[in-house]
Amino acid sequence: MTSSATCVTSIRKLNISNEIMESKFVFGLGLFFIIVSFVAGGKWASRERTAQPETNNVRTERGEADFVRAAIHSNVAEIKFAELALAKSADPALRKIATKLKADHKETLERLLQIAEHKNISLPDVGKISIDDRASRLPRAGVAFDKSWCAEMIGKHEMNFQVLELVWEKTEDEEVREIVSAALPHLINHLESLVDYQEQFGRRHEEVVAIADLP
Numbered sequence: 001m002t003s004s005a006t007c008v009t010s011i012r013k014l015n016i017s018n019e020i021m022e023s024k025f026v027f028g029l030g031l032f033f034i035i036v037s038f039v040a041g042g043k044w045a046s047r048e049r050t051a052q053p054e055t056n057n058v059r060t061e062r063g064e065a066d067f068v069r070a071a072i073h074s075n076v077a078e079i080k081f082a083e084l085a086l087a088k089s090a091d092p093a094l095r096k097i098a099t100k101l102k103a104d105h106k107e108t109l110e111r112l113l114q115i116a117e118h119k120n121i122s123l124p125d126v127g128k129i130s131i132d133d134r135a136s137r138l139p140r141a142g143v144a145f146d147k148s149w150c151a152e153m154i155g156k157h158e159m160n161f162q163v164l165e166l167v168w169e170k171t172e173d174e175e176v177r178e179i180v181s182a183a184l185p186h187l188i189n190h191l192e193s194l195v196d197y198q199e200q201f202g203r204r205h206e207e208v209v210a211i212a213d214l215p
Helices: 004-012 018-039 056-088 092-118 142-170 174-212
Strands: none
Touching: 056 092, 056 142, 056 174, 092 142, 092 174, 142 174
C-alpha cells in the first residue's frame, strides 16, 4: 500500500496550473464541505438533529456516512466523465487514460456500495447522478475537448486526493480507512498520467505552431 506520507510527497511534485486549480475548486467544493463536516465531527447537523445531546460516536458515524455518500457520488461522476472521453475523444493516449480511470473508479464504487450496505447507510438513486451541467461546458470534440477534459480530471483528482488524505488522518473507522488507503494510490497514478498527458499535449501544440511559422 502507498502510505499517506508518500502520496503527499508525490502530489506536491505535480505542477497544477491556474486553469486546473479553478476547475478543482468548482468540481470538488461540495465534496470538500462534506468532508469538513466529517472532520468537525458532524457539527453541521440541522437544528432538529442537534436539539438533543449527541455522543461523539454518533456525530462521527454521521460524518463517515456523509463521506461514503459523497465518495459514491464522486466516483459515479468520474466513471461518467471517463465514458464521455471514450465517446468523444479520438486520441489513443487519452482513451487509454479514460479506460483506466473507468475501471479503477468502478472498483472503488463497488467497495463503497458494499460499505454503505454493511453500515445501512441510506443512499440517493445512483442512476440519477448527472454530470450534464459540467460536461456541457466542455468543447464538443477534437483537441479542444481533450485539453479541457484533462484539466477537469486533474482538478477533480487533485481535490479528491486532499479530501481522502484528510479523512485518512481523522477517521477511526477501519472500513473507511481501508477504502481510502486503496483509493489513494489510484489517485496518484491517475494524476501522474493526466499531468503527463497534459505536458505532452502542450509540447505537441508548440511543435505544430513552430511548423506553421516556418517560411
